[in-house]
Amino acid sequence: SQEYSKECLQHVQSHIVRKDVPVTLFEPYIEEIYNHLRDEPFKKFLESEKYTRFCQWKNLELNIQLTMNDFSVHRIIGRGGFGEVYGCRKADTGKMYAMKCLDKKRIKMKQGETLALNERIMLSLVSTGIDCPFIVCMTYAFHTPDKLCFILDLMNGGDLHYHLSQHGVFNESEMKFYAAEVILVLNSYGASVLRKCR
Template sequence: MAGVFDIEINDQDDDGRAEDAIDVDADEEFLSASSSSGIEMAEGFESVPLSEALVNPSTERIGPEHFQLLKVLGKGGYGKVFQVRKIAGAHLNRIFAMKVLKKASIVRNQKDTAHTKAERNILEAVKHPFIVDLIYAFQTGGKLYLILEYLSGGELFMHLEREGIFLEDTASFYLSEIVLALEHLHKQGIIYRDLKPENIMLDAQGHVVLTDFGLCKESVEEGDMTHTFCGTIEYMAPEILTRTGHAKAVDWWSLGALMFDMLVGAPPFTTDNRKKTIEKILKGKLVLPPYLTPEAKDLIRKVCL
């Protein structure tokens, strides 16, 4: 579960200025407050401006004192994630994933604030079986909290690491659900931009759930282009790397790279260093193992060339 919200990013504004990713420190307040059976009351909490109808049930007022910390699940450039149990009100004793973001870190620059707003807005607005569900959202004086469904199936990355490669039937099952999730996002005018095994979780029934929406681009209409340099290199489409402008098609390129990873055991253009990987994506030849079926080869060629 360690990579639930990991972000590998060399992010730049559209004008090309590099921005440093923010590494959120350990959440000492939350850890100390939850060391007993409950969590001490945090002063001055108030609701993040989200739709109550979509997020918080009825008029229940939620704060950190409603959750008991169980363990740390992971951390990334924009936050820290805990497994928690709800100890009061609705959903009593239900297990959730709690993403905690320090406001002081978020507001260091406009780009980080934009990422946080984008993730919050998308999780509020998008409801889909294969996209992680936002259950509650609230804030204290110094922190923002997103309470998300807990996905007990673990990361797709861990399953792929254990198996080495997936059989085509297994890969087809996962990829079909990912396609449905991406299509839904695209219909909402959202480009995902960070499709990789670490951002794909499995629920208790083994179905795919997309997580981590910090790198998404909202309000993208047909014909629109955006120029932000972001994502994880091995799964980034050429047009992102060349900064010539990209649209929703970059998600399909990443899907092809992910499909190759599932069937072969590594992304199609990976090398031992970042610069060589970029060169290989831009200029390298796609080499497909002979054991892949003609249908698999055809699909990978169509999205990764």
């Protein structure tokens, strides 16, 4: 098991004694865990059969050309300016996703090419690297002759827009909750992704 330094313990205890609990309270512990994992455990993982298998599956995943036939498409779960969002199931794994289909004719008619391209870039940026539970990530993307399709995490509870349209106005505790989620997303991705999103 991982042994932590006295400095980490003192850092946490000093904040707790002062009743000052910042978001970064456990950062020293996280840093020590990362440093520990980067050393011997990661070297062992790189030499393991599990890592080899992971690379094989990743290679397969990145090189497959998906089509609509790879998914069982279910009911509409949302609508937008350029298309609809459907619930869908990937045929080979059985995993449920949301399939966002943007209609190419509607995009052209509304001169939304830049918006659609930016959305694709944005989804790619937030879907690689840090895993954040408060943001929808894209797993696959493909196109048909008439649609651009993004395969996204399925969020059964609905998005922020849905909850605003249902409630009208949030009370203070709900507002704090959603604000905290947004802040955590921004904190997770940092300035590099945000600069690219502007």
